[in-house]
Amino acid sequence: MAEERLQKYIARCGIASRRKAEEMILQGKVKVNGRIVRELGSKIIPGKDVVTVNNKRIYEKEKYIYIKLYKPEGYVTTVKDQFNRKTVIDLISIKERIYPVGRLDYDTSGLLLLTDDGDLANKLMHPKYRIYKTYNAEIKGSLSNDSINLLRTGLLIDGYKTAPAKVKLLKQSQNNSYVEISIHEGKNRQVRKMFEAVGHKVVKLKRISFGNIVLGNMKPGEWKYLTDEEVRFIKE
Known part of the structure; x- marks a missing residue:
């Protein structure tokens, strides 16, 4: 059997995302055939080498879990929170261990994917795959055409230039604007920072789609298993 990178194998076993698996390796939590391995380039032979995480042997999964959740505001996107938030x-009542694909801010609501398929989670989060996430944003003030063009061409925030966004002005009220924006990056609070960079504070932010997976008519706190068709969408 062909060799496989250790962090990729850990992710395929559903223990953690590939990025988190790398952290576990560096922290000395992973052993191969009884010896601690700290090198990220290490490879193993699945089915032959014995891999343990926190002294528990791990095995390849035969079937993975894929869930979509309507995350309400006021929840952190993590498995455990050090501040007990x-x-x-x-919100999800299953016994299997799953973890979020990417993050939604504490004060952002909307579509969040969760899975125990670490390899796929890594793909969905990696910027090179250019998977668009779409948000509905309510912002303070009137969004000008110049600002829309800046968002569409990319602008500087935190010392880097954002990739071009897809932007559609939905409507405007006396005080606020309602905007649909799609990005394929996922930096910390990126959508909020993009609007702030053109002079608008975000009042509410909701993610309505992740690639071809849509929130639809789900209610806050509701979750569903992905359909076979939705799973095919995210694996393509």
Whole structure:
């Protein structure tokens, strides 16, 4: 059997995302055939080498879990929170261990994917795959055409230039604007920072789609298993 990178194998076993698996390796939590391995380039032979995480042997999964959740505001996108705040895992009543694909801010609502398929989670989060996430944003003030063009061409925030966004002005009220924006990056609070960079504070932010997966008519706190068709969408 062909060799496989250790962090990729850990992710395929559903223990953690590939990025988190790398952290576990560096922290000395992973052993191969009884010896601690800290090198990220290490490879193993699945089915032959014995891999343990926190002294528990791990095995390849035969079937993975894929869930979509309507995350309400006021929940953190993590498995455990050091400040004992409510987490998105608290909303999902299954015994299997799953983890979020990417993040939604504490004060952002909308579509969040969760899975135990670490390899796929890594793909969905990696910027090179250019998977668009679409948000509905309510912002303060009137969004000008110049600002829309800046968002569409990319602008500087935190020392880097954002990739071009897809932007559609939905409507305007006396004080606020309602905007649909799609980005394929996922930096910390990126959508909020993009609007702030053109002079608008975000009042509300909701993610309505992740690639071809849509929030639809789900209600806050509701979750569903992905359909076979939706799973095919995210694996393509």
